Amino acid sequence: MSWFRSLALLPVASVLLGPFVGNRVAPLVLGMPFLLAWMSLTLVLTSVVMAIVYRLDPANAGPEHAVGE
């Protein structure tokens, strides 16, 4: 697996560990309970990481492969 693809493991680990290590209400983060903020920020992390993966993936370089192998 290319190094940039392994970046996708970061949000995966965050989702799977969050309920165990972040299961509390205080302190409020961004005005939200700690666990809710954790899961929300993980969604943001997912978007950022997948945007990086998309940009660096050679499969997305060159002309688009359209209908009509």
Add this chain to the structure above:
Amino acid sequence: MNISIVLIFFTIALVLWLGLRAQRGKDMNLEQWTVGGRGFGTAIVFLLMAGEIYTTFVFLGGSGYAYGHGGPAYYMLGYGSLCFILSYWLLPPIWRYAQQRKLVSQPDFFAAKYDSPALGILVAVVGAVALIPYLVLQLRGLGIIVSVASYSVISSTQGTVIGALVITAYVMVSGIHGSAWTSVLKDILVMGVAIFLGLYLPFHYYGGIGHMFEAIEQAKPGFLALPAKGESAVWMVSTILLSTLGFYMWPHMFMASFSAKGERGLRKNAFVLPIYQLMLLFIFFVGFAAVLQVPGLKGADIDLALFKISMATFDPWVVGLIGAAGVLTAIVPGSMILMAAATLVANNIYGPLRARSSQIRIISVARLMAPAVMGVALWFTLQGGQTIVALLLMAYSLVTQLFPVLLASLLRVNPVTKVAAFASILVGEAAVAVLSLNKLSVATLFPFLPDALKDLNVGMVALTLNVLTLIVVSALTRAPRHAGPRLQQQQG
């Protein structure tokens, strides 16, 4: 007639007009009706897939689950992260394979990959059975929305029937094109309503989002975190995993991915959709705002939380706008579900059984199946019963059983035989049926397990049995001498 009803019926009429108009200029053959002629750009594919995020499951179920369960509702954010990451690598090879062979449905894919029309029929039956509770969920939500937002002038049953007729009409005429057009209207209105309510209600009642959570924590300590037992961290992670594996196993999600013009658009969605999923936060805020303002909703009534607090806060015209957005969250996803179910029955059950059926005949049958499937869903809806989230979790368990067989088919050399694929799906679905009908949990099945594991989502049991069957039956039915040609055949 109050302003709220006028707004709701105007929206329903607009959806019907858009849905019927969508077929203009299209030669509505099977490929156009089901996958839009594989000509949808990134934006429309995005909306069709994002449509899955904003269904009544979120609008009523998400706010209701936050209201009734608190912390465990956060699982909906968790599976958003995982399933969009999975989609980056899962959907492009599926799209490529389907595009090469002009496949139009999920069972087509399984039948082609395993060179087994019988497996296609089994997958079609599983898909149709799983789509019924999903359609029931949308209709149930629709009935609640129309009834409550019209201040009970229209009954829940009347609202459900009107919505069902509208969905059926434009699915029969326009197929996926109707869903694509109405998705645009739906997402604009729903996002606006979700953000407005999610910000206005906490500030109106508590002076801010942070103050709202502080007040809830003071009144109900621990409600905003996961409990130590029941819907614990173990339950949450196992539910997230099951929902992730099931997300793209829905027949209509397969069709949405088939409709893409190219595979790059599918990959782009992997980083755009997580931000879209973040809008769930605002829906949660509405449910949490209702916790201390409209206390006392129990059982299936927790799904009413969003409307109860809206009616206590706003004038009828605002409630009408919220109701209009809610109606769209039921009608648009409902149309995708109905179209997928009708296609499965016509193309993958009727078609193989009537070998000489032409494409024209199959699309005619598909159009006729739409009202038949809707009739079945309507009957179940009017029986009443479970909460919206409970309905969806059961349906998810059914489609998740297809994932191991799908994953194996995408490997360079598929180690799974067609007999094993058939057996594992049957075992998985039978396990889901037994577990659901008897309301069994991991704790009741395995009382000797450590407490932490007793909270595992019971769907994991069915999936484990499924995978074990896959491994054992593949080992027993593999024919080493002929493995080469068979494997090549499976790879197509």
